[in-house]
Amino acid sequence: MPTSSLIRLFVYISPMDHKRPTIKDIAAALSLSPSTVSKALRDHPNIGATTKERVKKLAKQLHFVPNQTAIRFKQQKSFTLGILIPSMLDHFYVAAVEGFEKFAYDHGYNVLIGQSHESIQREKELLVTMQSNRVDGLIIAISRETLDTTHINDVVNSGIPIVYFMRKPINEEHHCVCSDVYTGAIDAIAYFVSRGHRRIGFINASSFWTTSRDRFLGYRDGLIQHRIPYDKSLVQESDFTQASNRQATRRLMRLDKPPTAILAFKDQVMLDALNCLRQDFPAKADSVELIGYGANPVIEYLERPPLGSLKEQPHEIGQKAASLLLDLINNPQAEYQPKLVKTSCELQVFSSHKQR
Amino acid sequence: MPTSSLIRLFVYISPMDHKRPTIKDIAAALSLSPSTVSKALRDHPNIGATTKERVKKLAKQLHFVPNQTAIRFKQQKSFTLGILIPSMLDHFYVAAVEGFEKFAYDHGYNVLIGQSHESIQREKELLVTMQSNRVDGLIIAISRETLDTTHINDVVNSGIPIVYFMRKPINEEHHCVCSDVYTGAIDAIAYFVSRGHRRIGFINASSFWTTSRDRFLGYRDGLIQHRIPYDKSLVQESDFTQASNRQATRRLMRLDKPPTAILAFKDQVMLDALNCLRQDFPAKADSVELIGYGANPVIEYLERPPLGSLKEQPHEIGQKAASLLLDLINNPQAEYQPKLVKTSCELQVFSSHKQR
């Protein structure tokens, strides 16, 4: 009955209100049932080719876009993954978010980003938001303040898979994706030694993180490999604030035998150390060489860059964390076996130093 | 009937499967109706104090978290706002996202972030995702490639409020939040002139954006205010790639009468110009002064920083865009009247120059 069909079409093609077309509307307009339309739109094998065509054509005309909120509700799945990071002002985490998002989108998932700004309180609130949004899974780099992970374990126990990345609590055995910072430290020490350094300082971060311990182990084993005695006073801890980074630098430089080279937890720390050296120890500044972690693009703009940086793969880390997370989501009944994924961490030497 | 109640409690407190508790579960356990529980949890005035307490207590015990996916569906609102930006590698947009998110979260909204990476194709895909997620509203900084905004107008016509921020197409009258770049340019020119410059170059961006036109008008009017004739050859366009930024710089410096000062569209452009000057025009580099937009924190790490930068308020811009967007969402029937919101843009001079 073409006429009737046309009338219906008219009705549904130009709704006066801004209500978006639903599957029901399409079904009514084509005198089909909603289930048929639903299947047709998703290319279900049970539906005839002509029907599919008719449905898809009208859907296009009406600018039909499936209502994800309804699908999520119906499927009891949010098709949303969460990512909790300290801050997006850190290039590393921005890149990690990108890798995570890309993988998630490619697999039909949205991403909810949360920034703790290093506050455990905010981290807790964000976890509630994530649960409330029924995220299907979550990756976390814990805040600096997070020394107790009860709130995170509660989430795990509620059945939401979680993967740590980069910052994992040292006392928890759990899935984790991070850089191979150990090998990075070994390489950095070897390079320092090859340039004649024997007195090598190290500015580390929270000892509550495995990534700090691993850096330390690499630093220590690196020294051992070159028969350099380990000197506790050469290792300082910083909390990433500029004040703390400079303080750690000053403590090192005020030693009776200050270091001639410093390995820093990350480039941000190294850059503050560099400024501190030049401002507070101008006489020695030029003879102290620095290596950080992260290969921060900022360095390209410095006239006198530091010696080098251990280039990490944040994008890949985000992507691998997403991949692991989806595995966990799709195999909920698999037996629990903490997985540890590591990505490479390669020493990059800045050009002005290569040329010497 | 306490016994019965206890048994029910037991059943619902420790579900063997990981199914999360629902309002129904709480209702059954307390022998109440779901609607009562729903109201109690939301402090509805109709519900008695004791009932509210009982309900809330059990909800807490069961770790009940309201299912947002259900609420969204029921309310026909996603309580989600979208933000489309070129890239999170740009500090400006990260800060804008933060301001936007903060305001959104404080008003019970989630945020979906999309990065176009300057691709119109990706921008179109993201808009479909946003619609599919039924975002209640959207703010956009269009991609560099976006010279046609049909895809955006389609979204507006489908009833989703949109606010442009920073990058608005010049041919569209629509809500927009951005920096007062015009006044910024006026101030920059005035400062250049106060330092003796009469030959001032300008590296601008896409003329398709109002924000480029406004910068240009400020540049031109600034010159006029100081009776400096406008010279077309002193204005170059760049697309933000390093190559393009350097190219524009070279074109300026190769003029018969090259500029002694340059205003750049943003700090990234200025930094590339700075490097280009020092590498390709070492003789003149030190006598050319630069001002950009953005007060990029990177500059703090430079030993010889540029003259200054026009500090924008990205956080405030994000916040104001969110505020305007929520207004539009909450007053859908208000008559259409494009709103333009501007935030300040203040010249910041870097210390080494102040001291001269």
Place this chain on the structure above:
DNA sequence: TTGTAAGCGTTATCAC
């Protein structure tokens, strides 16, 4: 190959 009906969790409306 297509249609029917139930249901996901919540809330609004209306009845009691």
Place this chain on the structure above:
DNA sequence: GTGATAACGCTTACAA
């Protein structure tokens, strides 16, 4: 002050 019922848009057994 509390409860029953319907509805949101979609998918999925199962029925035809």
